Structure formats: C-alpha cells, structure tokens
Amino acid sequence: MLLECVEKETGQSPRFAVIWMHGLGADGNDFLPMVPEIVAAHWPSGRFVFPHAPRRPVTINGGMSMRAWYDITGMEIAQRQDEAGIRTSIEQIEALIAREIERGIPASNIILAGFSQGAAMSISAGLRHAGRLAGIIALSGYLPLERQLEAERSSANADVPIFMGHGSLDPVVPQTLGMLSRDFLRSHGYTVDWHSYAMAHQVCIEEIADLRGWIGERVGSLT
Secondary structure, X not given: OOOOEEEEEOOOOOOEEEEEEOOOOOOOOOOHHXXXXXXXXXXXXXXXXXXXXXXXXXXXXXXXXXXXXXXXXXXXXXXXOOHHHHHHHHHHXXXXXXXXXXOOOOHHHXXXXXXXXXXXXXXXXXXXXXXXXXXXXXXXXXXXXHHHHHHHOOHHHOOOOEEEEEEOOOOOOOHXXXXXXHHHHXXXXXXXXXXXXXXXXXXXXXXXXXXXHHHHHHHXXXX
16 A cells, blocks of 8 residues: 655656655654755656654654654664564565556656655665665755665666755764765665755755755756
8 A cells, every 4th residue: 555645746747756755753754845945947847745654653763653764763863773663664665666666757767755753764775676766865864774785786776866954963863874874875876865954854055055956966957
C-alpha cells in the first residue's frame, strides 16, 4: 500500500521528480512551501512528492505515537538503530520510486531528498536502489546501517551525486554525526557535495539557494 503523499507539480507533463521525506513528528506538508523557492523559472516541469511517514510509537518521546520513518530509542541516535523500521521505510520509498517510473519519469530523473530522519532515509534508500538516480539530498541527517551498506549498495548508484547540508549549531543531529557519514561515504567512493551553515536543526536561505543550483545541475537542462 502506497504512503499517502502531498504532491506539487510545477507544470504540465513533469520531466523529473523529487521525492522528499520529512523529519520526525512532521508530515509531508512540512517542505511543501519551499517548492517555489527551490524551482528556477527555466527548469522543465517537475513533480515534488512529499510522503507522510506512518504513525508509530517513538521511544525517545516517551512512546508517543507520531509520524516517523523508524523508532529512535535514545539520544545517541546512531546507536541501537531500528533496523526493521528503516528497512520497512526503504520498501515504502521504493514503491514511490516505482510509481514515478510508472507515471513516465525514469529513475535517472528522480531525486530522493530528506530532512533529519528523512535524510537518513533518502541516503539509505537511494544507495540501495537498483536504478541510477539523478541524485540524493540529505539535510541535517546521517547514514544509518553503515555496516550493512557494503553488501547491499547498488552498483548503479556508485557514483550518484549526493548533497549533504548541515547546521553547525544543530543540537538534534550533531553536525559531527553528519560529517562522519560524509567521510564514510567518501571513503567508499561516493561524491558528496558538503555544505555547512551557521544554523541549528533547520533550513536557511543560503541552503535553499545552494539546493536550487545543485538540483538545477541535475534536471535544469532536461527537455
């Protein structure tokens, strides 16, 4: 069963798609207002897909049920990872990619993006996807299941471009954790475009401008 999504098309007959995963406790509406700020006027039409993560109890928040891609059991968010939850979410993202392909957008024109927990999912799903993607965006996030990646990563996405942006003042997902993931990815041959911003766990104007340029390099010249 496909996840419920909020969608925004920038014109008729979209030529590319961005599937964007939100952070813990938010929903697909969280980044919808950013679309006009990211899209440049000369780009071809695109479709932005913002799925809602399922509701589940989150241990770190006292077991409260909220939208989450996987459970977080403690402040050391990279430890004791909810592997089952992450893998279930990977399957759900795979289904969204398959739907875009069915709607006429090839994998090579699809970008996976995410913020915080959603960033962890965009990297996890993107590096395992069998078809070559246009790119992966991870904002204020990190790479979970590092040890399993070596055996599971897709050769098709061995050189997929990756944008990582992080706030130097982030108290939720420390920038050092993002940097460790960056270094791990680079050590495995991935090309990571790293950006640090003087901000907390959020998105800033400078980051949006950098995203516009980076996405434009991948999809701006599609005809």
